[in-house]
Amino acid sequence: MPIEIKMPALSPTMEEGKLAKWLVKEGDTVASGDIMAEIETDKATMEFEAVDEGTIGKITVPEGTEGVKVGTVIALLVGEDEDASAVASAPVPAEAPKAETAEAEAPKAEPKTPESAPAPAAPAAPQTISSKEGRVIASPLAKRLAAAKGVDLDSLTGSGPNGRIVKADVEAAQPGTAKPKAAAPANDTAPAPAAAARPATVEMAAETRALLDDRIPHSVEKLSGMRKTIARRLTQSMQEAPHIYLTVDIRLDKLMAMRAELNAALEKQGVKVSVNDMLVKALGKALIDVPECNVSFAGAELIKYERADVSVAVSIPGGLITPIVQDANGKSFSEIAKATKDLGKRAKEGKLQPAEYQGGTASISNMGMMGIKHFTAVINPPQATIIAIGAGEKRPWVMPDGSLGVATVMTATGSFDHRAVDGADGARLMAAFREYVENPLGMVA
Template identity: 60%
Template sequence: MAIEIKMPALSPTMEEGTLAKWLVKVGDTIQSGDIMAEIETDKATMEFEAVDEGVLAAIAVEEGSENVQVGTVIAMLAEDGEDAGDVSVPSGATAPAPEAAEEASAPEAALTPAPAPAPATTPAKPAASGSSGDRIIASPLAKRIAAQKGVELSAVKGSGPRGRIVKADVEGLDASTASAKSSTPTKGAASTQAANDYDAPFEEQKLNNVRKVIARRLTEAKQEIPHIYLTVDVRLDPLLALRKQLNSSLEADNVKLSVNDLIIKALARALQREPQCNVSFQGDVMHQYTREDVSVAVAAPTGLITPIIRDAGRKGLAEISTEMKELAGKARDGKLQPHEYQGGTVSLSNLGMFGTKQFDAVINPPQGMILAVGAGEQRPHVVDGALQVATVMSVTGSFDHRAIDGVDGAKLLDQFRSLIENPMGLVV
């Protein structure tokens, strides 16, 4: 009996994903453990391994398909002795058509930016401006959005099948720009050259799943979390001196500590000293964490992701450095596994290497805080009562004021500053 290959849940929170690429083709013999496809989740692109064995008889979901629900049949596998030519995809088991997926995702419209429309295929007899005779061909969601914006659908060029007007065609329009948008030429498969209200040309770029989730979660964070921001200036010279000494001793072990490695350790040790900041707000209760799991922001091609150094307070600097380099490399390659980026009790974002002096970061819910680290630079600074030139960096903590009081946040930053300026506390 043929085996149904279904869209897997590659993380505990995954509900849908993009089937980015098939790595096998119909007729291939599949062994258990073979990599069949690359699937883009809301955090990374992951490889999907075969569990069963047989011959790939049919592909139900083409590569590039988005919003494929977990559990959807994506392929069929013929078992040993079964004729692959006799295997077909069960009726109703394939991924929903783009229009159906659009309507199904309507509740998310208020939280996530709409993807750019796919380039319209040219039918034999195209329907001009999404109409057929006197009838406007448009999805119910597109009609509803157009009515809310006062957009005349007859002025809109549809990008759906048979010129059908879909959500993406009307979402960025108002009554005054509908006609201008309808005459916009397409450019390539993922972008459109157009003119906005200021007559400046732009390209619409399709959002990947990671960008959609970032947009939704950070919007929710700023809307729902009362942020409080506290900033301290920290003298780096003692830390830089210790780093130089440690790297000299670790050279034989092929370990080179970065300033960020020491900052991760300093944040974790500060949380050990001020555990009231290692918390998250959970409605009627708070979660007080007994381990310092530091999520570290890494810029990846698909968007920001935060691999986690777990139990950072109890790990040595060399271990943190080695682990961070490995995680950062996997993050940039889109190869992080769910357990490597899901969770974390606090976050750290360091933009100092780009020369940013100071910034306020957005809390990553459900965490209760994030530390934003700026560049170390030469500044006038009072040292032992005398004005000197010192290497100083500005550090800003963003705290969830529902869970962390201002005085507790200030105590945490004071401990962090003390550990950076007296860094022997990081190695004992």
């Protein structure tokens, strides 16, 4: 009996995903551990590995399909003693959703004339180049290794299923064999640029049509899974968590001076500490000092955390993600700098694992580098605390001796879930955060 390959839950909160790309096709043989597909969750694109071995008898959900529910049968795998042809002719399971691709949703074109219709393609033999996409068939890991070693994938013969290039093939190749890509020749067979630039047609929902003003030039695009999740979670946060906002002005001069000394000392190690790295540390220390704010509201219970895992808001194409600096209170400035650099880079590449961006005990959102002086942030559920950081700027300031001077000052606003955090406790957290920033030696004492 064929084995049903189902849409996996790649994170604890995943309910559906997009089957971004199949890396195998019907008739391919797979073994346990082979990468079969790339699946796009709300935050990242992740590889899906085979658990069993056998032959792909039927792919029931085509690549590009959005909104595939967890548990939906996406392919059928047959064993050695089973008839793959019988499985291939089986009907597609009813629960397989329709592909929401531009091709599927666009109006159907007029039938082609016999003169323009392409000739039937001959059955393709196993080969290295995919005739469908004109690309080398290689696992994502093999492609990354090839790019790092400078290996030309076109020069390799794959040892994987159907001639697919795998990690071992790249490791055995000589580095530095990559050739610069030649420019595409300009000839009459090249596709017209206008056809490639034509926007895809999407099927609009009734509420979209009701809002649309056809008098204004416009385009309509489907919401990505990430944007849908952001909309859902932020709406949930604002509807369910009564926000209370507390704002303080914080002097940065001592912090900036310490940062300059730290970076001079760390220059040989190639580490550069940012102001935001130091603010992450300050929030981590403040959360330990005021544990009443290092909590999550769970309805009938209140969850209290003994470690400060600070989520850092990072803007990425198409949305926002909050990678977590674990144990921010216990890490050194250089450790936080290395962690935030790595997390931010992989966040923008879509390579974070769910455990690296789901969870955390509090968040920090810094828009100061964009020149924003003051803003309020929406709480990132199930957390109860987030601090919004504004730009540091020169302001008139009353010095400790009572004289009037000029200081570098930023505005920070804490948003708290009032179900879990009382105003007085939130005020204590903001005071502790300000104390660590204005007297940064306290963070290393």
